[in-house]
Each structure stands twice: as C-alpha cells, then as structure tokens.
Amino acid sequence: MKFNSVALTLATAGSLVAAQHNHPHRHHHKRTVDSQVVTDNGNTVIQYELNGKQVTAEYVCQGIRENKLKYADGQPAVDPCQSSSAVSSSSSPSSTPAATPTEVPTEAPTEAPGEFVETSLSASSASSSSAIATSSPAASSSASPKSSSSGGKGVDSDFPDGELDCGTFPSDYGAISLDYLGLGGWSGIQYVTLADKVVSDIVTAVTGDKCRSGAMCSYACPAGYQKSQWPITQGSTGQSVGGLECKNGKLYLTNPSLSKKLCIEGVGGVHAENKLGEEIAICRTDYPGTEAETIPLALGDNELQPLTCPNGATYFKWQGKITSAQYYVNPRGTSTKEGCQWGDGSKPVGNWAPINLGVGENNGKWLSIFQNSPTTSEKLDFNIKIQGDNLGGSCKYENGKFTSESGTNDSGCTVSVVSGDATFVFY
Structure with missing residues (x-):
C-alpha cells in the first residue's frame, strides 16, 4: 500500500x-x-x-x-493536532510504521514486517450510534505463557461497565498505572470528535491532561497480556482509536463482546530472555490508540518474560487487515521510565530506539527483528537472536547486522514459528 x-x-x-x-x-x-x-x-x-x-x-x-515550535515562513497551515492524514499524531506518533502495512506472505519475507500484517479480511463497518460504536469479534482463545507476569491485580476480574468515575484508574482490573507519563496512569488519552459515523478528529492528550467525557482512555497490561478494548468506530483517514470510553463522567467498555476483562492474552508461546547482565527496557506501542511506545516491559538480567502475540483472527483489524505487536528495544542503561515514552532525539531511546521487534499471528506466528528505519540508523549496543523449538529459518541481529538464511543486510529479518515456542534472546 x-x-x-x-x-x-x-x-x-x-x-x-x-x-x-x-x-x-x-x-x-x-x-x-x-x-x-x-x-x-x-x-x-x-x-x-x-x-x-x-x-x-x-x-x-x-x-x-507549549509555544516551543512554529512553522517557518512559506509553510502550509497544517494543524498537527488534527488527524489530517493516514499517518498523523493520532495514527502514528511514535516510530511505528502504522499507516504503511507490510504484507506477511505464506513464506518468511526477506524484510521484517512493521506494525501491520495484511490479509484479505474485509473491514468492519462502523456503527451509526451517536456514541462510539463497540466492536463484536468472537472472544479469543489464548494460550498461557510459560513465564508468569508481574502486576495486574484483578486481571481475571470483569470490568464494572459504567460504574467507575473517569478519574479512577482501573488498577483493580488488571490495568497497570503508568504514572511517569503524567496522564493519571493511562498509557494514552485521545479526545475524539465523531462525524458521519467515523472519528473525524483526534487530539492526543499531553502531560497533565485528564480522562474526561469525550475521551478514549487507553491503558497498559501486564507482560504477556494486551488491552482488550477498542471501538468499531475508528479514524476517518486510518487513525486508530483504543481504550475505555469516558462518557457522562463514567468509564465504559468499548469491546465487551471480545472480553469484559480489560487485559487478555494473545496466542502465547513468544518470550524475551535477557542474558546481558543488566536490566533492559522493551516498550510496546499502545495500539490501537495513540501508537506511542508507552507500554513498558522491564526485563531483568537472566529473566524470561512473555511477549504478547495478538491472535490474528480476533484482535484489532486495521481497515480489515490483521495487525501485529511492535516493540522498541532500548540501549543498555535505559530505564522503562525514560525509554517507554517520547524521546527528543538527543539519545537513541523511546521512539528513537535503534531496534524494533515484530510479533504477529497469521496462519502461524511470525517474529521479526528490524532497524527502526527511517527514524534512525543508530546501532544497538547488544545482540538479539530468535531461538525456538521449530523455526522456519533463522534471524539474528549481531554486531549491527541482520543475518538470516538469505544472508546479511542492514534492514531486518523475519522467521515463522512452525511449532512450539520461540524466544527473543538478548546477549
């Protein structure tokens, strides 16, 4: 596309x-x-x-x-706070190639897929409700990862729809509060405007903003889990919207037919293992939603943690196409507080992190390691390889180069998981 x-x-x-x-x-x-x-x-x-x-x-x-930026003379009067394109602040704020889906074929591609995996599935139609329409795919069946996740109190509890005030972060129902973002614990907040059965305008909250009526309020889940809530009604030009809806001062589920629990597992069988001798920060994009890399995973030394592999059949579809999870890998010495939010480019962290990992399921699981390009050509200061019980090929990032069955390149590599489990090993 x-x-x-x-x-x-x-x-x-x-x-x-x-x-x-x-x-x-x-x-x-x-x-x-x-x-x-x-x-x-x-x-x-x-x-x-x-x-x-x-x-x-x-x-x-x-x-x-914040009056820190303005357009140079002769520039068009484009409002960056408006969702005016297929890739805008509301559709792809981080270094996520959200609006440039990459097709995952039946055989492993030579380059790593980005945020999206394309299939021929038809897009869901938007509801004509004056409120944001909720989605109704079949409930997903998930396989439990072999390593336990931390946090997520009440992850197996149903969310009390329409009962909690919008100012109450739902930490008793599996959601993980991200206080460092300054959004009341939420991983992202989108103030949306509806027109002609679609979201015509999205303004993304900044530090200090609140989850209030008219907002979609997104949240993080424990390792191995992902949020279950997003509405059928999405952005008019391809922007994604996700989270709970704040309506009349109360929080409402937007996808109760998928789950009444806020956090769900994916298909399982994908992990990250740290053999570096120090903790590293891995950050997933908040998708569907702001798509900023705000979902943190602090992976300790000699620790194995699950990564979420979305169920291709039941998880979020972008314009009818299956989507995958994307993770940003920060250099050594980066905390999740620093790495799992917007960077300013002065360091190779956050959306400027050197390496992305792709994890998706579409007629089998597909795992990728790829350069965060064209955002940065910075090299990561450690190596990554994909190991598994039965992989369709090989893929590793070592000494700044990507190596697979087809040779060595500077862009990335992908493998299919034929059967069993697979692990991204950091060494």
Missing part, C-alpha cells in the same frame, strides 16, 4: 522549512518544520522535519501548544 506524503520541517519557536522525503519518517525534535507533497497512490501522509530529522505530528502538536 502506498501513500502520498506531505513532508513538513520544524523549528524551535522559530520556523518550519521545506525538504522532500522519499519515505514516511516518524520522529521528534524542536525547532523548525518543512512540508512537501509527494504523490504516490491515494492517501496523504503528513511528515514533519526538525533540523533535518523527522519528528511526529504528536511532537509538533505538543511543541506548538
């Missing part, structure tokens, strides 16, 4: 300039922004650039709100 591109450049409370880009980037910085339209085949993608580096619409929106 191809997208038209509008490239915008940023500057610190100064200006925004213009430069053409061949690929949709996703980044952060502060100073000046450029713009240019690159016609390709349909949808329009707005890109932002600051000091020669890509930044996200989310970053631009927050910078403009």
Whole structure:
C-alpha cells in the first residue's frame, strides 16, 4: 500500500522549512518544520522535519501548544493536532510504521514486517450510534505463557461497565498505572470528535491532561497480556482509536463482546530472555490508540518474560487487515521510565530506539527483528537472536547486522514459528 506524503520541517519557536522525503519518517525534535507533497497512490501522509530529522505530528502538536515550535515562513497551515492524514499524531506518533502495512506472505519475507500484517479480511463497518460504536469479534482463545507476569491485580476480574468515575484508574482490573507519563496512569488519552459515523478528529492528550467525557482512555497490561478494548468506530483517514470510553463522567467498555476483562492474552508461546547482565527496557506501542511506545516491559538480567502475540483472527483489524505487536528495544542503561515514552532525539531511546521487534499471528506466528528505519540508523549496543523449538529459518541481529538464511543486510529479518515456542534472546 502506498501513500502520498506531505513532508513538513520544524523549528524551535522559530520556523518550519521545506525538504522532500522519499519515505514516511516518524520522529521528534524542536525547532523548525518543512512540508512537501509527494504523490504516490491515494492517501496523504503528513511528515514533519526538525533540523533535518523527522519528528511526529504528536511532537509538533505538543511543541506548538507549549509555544516551543512554529512553522517557518512559506509553510502550509497544517494543524498537527488534527488527524489530517493516514499517518498523523493520532495514527502514528511514535516510530511505528502504522499507516504503511507490510504484507506477511505464506513464506518468511526477506524484510521484517512493521506494525501491520495484511490479509484479505474485509473491514468492519462502523456503527451509526451517536456514541462510539463497540466492536463484536468472537472472544479469543489464548494460550498461557510459560513465564508468569508481574502486576495486574484483578486481571481475571470483569470490568464494572459504567460504574467507575473517569478519574479512577482501573488498577483493580488488571490495568497497570503508568504514572511517569503524567496522564493519571493511562498509557494514552485521545479526545475524539465523531462525524458521519467515523472519528473525524483526534487530539492526543499531553502531560497533565485528564480522562474526561469525550475521551478514549487507553491503558497498559501486564507482560504477556494486551488491552482488550477498542471501538468499531475508528479514524476517518486510518487513525486508530483504543481504550475505555469516558462518557457522562463514567468509564465504559468499548469491546465487551471480545472480553469484559480489560487485559487478555494473545496466542502465547513468544518470550524475551535477557542474558546481558543488566536490566533492559522493551516498550510496546499502545495500539490501537495513540501508537506511542508507552507500554513498558522491564526485563531483568537472566529473566524470561512473555511477549504478547495478538491472535490474528480476533484482535484489532486495521481497515480489515490483521495487525501485529511492535516493540522498541532500548540501549543498555535505559530505564522503562525514560525509554517507554517520547524521546527528543538527543539519545537513541523511546521512539528513537535503534531496534524494533515484530510479533504477529497469521496462519502461524511470525517474529521479526528490524532497524527502526527511517527514524534512525543508530546501532544497538547488544545482540538479539530468535531461538525456538521449530523455526522456519533463522534471524539474528549481531554486531549491527541482520543475518538470516538469505544472508546479511542492514534492514531486518523475519522467521515463522512452525511449532512450539520461540524466544527473543538478548546477549
């Protein structure tokens, strides 16, 4: 799938300039922004650039709100706080290639898939309700991971629909509070506007904002689990929306037919193992939702933890296409507090982290290791390999290079899991 591109450049409370880009980037910085339209085949993608580096619409929106950024002379009057393209602050704020789905074929591809896995499944139709329509796929059956997850008190308890105040974070029902984000524990908040049965506008909350009426309030789950709630009604130009709905001051489920529990397991059988001698920070994108890499996993030395592999048949579909989970791997010495939120580009952490992991299920499980490109060409300061009971090929990242059955490259590699379990080993 191809997208038209509008490239915008940023500057610190100064200006925004213009430069053409061949690929949709996703980044952060502060100073000046450029713009240019690159016609390709349909949808329009707005890109932002600051000091020669890509930044996200989310970053631009927050910078403009805080009077730290402005457009340079001659730049178009594009509002970064509006969901004006298939890849905007509300659809792909982090370095997640959310609007550029990559098809996973029946054989392992030579390059790693990004956030999305394409299939021929038809898209769900939006409800005509004045409230956000809830989705109704069949309940998923999940396999328990072999390692236990920490936190998540009440993870097996049904959520009391419409009873909790929007100011009450649902930590008694499996959700993990992320206090470091300054959003009342939520992993992301989206203020949505409905029009013509779709979400026509999304404003992503910034530090200090609240879960209030009219908002979709997303949350983190324990290791091995993922959120179960998102509405059928999604963004009009491909933006994703997820979490509980705050309506009339109360929190409501948006996907009760999938589960009345806030956190569910995936298909199981995928883990991460740390052999580095120190804790590392792995961050999953909050998807569907803000798509920022805010879902933390602190992986201790000599520790094995489950990663969530979404059930391709029952988990979130992007325009009818199966989606996968994407994780950001931060360098040594990075805490989850620092690595699992927006970075400013001064360090290779957060959305600037060097390496992504892809985990998805579509007629079997598919695991990938790939460069966080075009966001950064930075190399990770340790190695990663995929080990398993029965893999369809090999894939490792070692000394800054990706190696698979087809050779060595700078972009990434993917393997299928033929049977049994598989593990990303950090060494």
